Amino acid sequence: MTTHITGTREEWLAARLELLNAEKELTRRSDELSRRRQELPWVRVDKEYKFETEEGSASLADLFRGRSQLLVYHFMFGPDYKAGCVSCSAIADGFNGIAVHLANHDVTLSAVSRASLAKLLAYRRRMGWTFPWASSGDGRFNFDFNVAFTEEQQREGAVEYNFQRAGHAMDATPVPLPVAQSAAMTGTDATTYSLDRPGLSAFVLEDGVVYHTYSAYARGLDGLWGMYQWLDRAPKGRNETGIWFRRHDEYDRR
Incomplete structure (x- = not known):
């Protein structure tokens, strides 16, 4: 049995819409940072x-x-x-x-x-x-x-x-x-x-x-x-301890 919080579709949608507002704010902030990068003086x-x-x-x-x-x-x-x-x-x-x-x-x-x-x-x-x-x-x-x-x-x-x-x-x-x-x-x-x-x-x-x-x-x-x-968009996120990844030709083929 999962230990993660569960809920109804209505509860999920309410939480998702709240998160959407935060994601939109992050996007606007990212756009602002991109503009500031482009305004840096050239050396x-x-x-x-x-x-x-x-x-x-x-x-x-x-x-x-x-x-x-x-x-x-x-x-x-x-x-x-x-x-x-x-x-x-x-x-x-x-x-x-x-x-x-x-x-x-x-x-x-x-x-x-x-x-x-x-x-x-x-x-x-x-x-x-x-x-x-x-x-x-x-x-x-x-x-x-x-x-x-x-x-x-x-x-x-x-x-x-x-x-x-x-x-x-x-x-x-x-x-x-x-x-x-x-x-x-x-x-x-x-x-x-x-x-x-x-x-x-x-x-x-x-x-x-x-x-x-x-x-x-x-x-x-x-x-x-x-x-x-x-x-970052997967259910368990990065979920990592140490170096878990390999070069792409070093994984066991599955």
């Missing part, structure tokens, strides 16, 4: 960044692929990882279906990671993805956009992620179980794993100049997790 990017892509060496402007807007997903795949981060992989599973729509709306979606291009492309083939993926190698791009850190920063507790120093699970001591689990799934230890972090950065190209317009990290990426948007 000119004067530094020359170099990437390795399938088409060869590329600049940040080249990653736009002829469009005026660029969304970069900072995919956690450090140089010493054996495989991409399982959480980033779950997010990236949704990229193929939307990238074509973005491309036809003047927006390029690209992933960027520090691992070698050969590693990235091999993993992309394994996952069956087709979206652009560039390697920033040992350049400053990931460090400058606060998704990669040095061992010295880590030792000194000087990691600043999600616009604050410390406070993130990946900086906690002892290492939280989900972080240890995720690290093991990339074939690394937690210390190495935590040198890279997930994020999203947006750029615009205007009159030949690249500007940085927005970045988000940690829970700021929640909206990109397609599976979580569905789970």
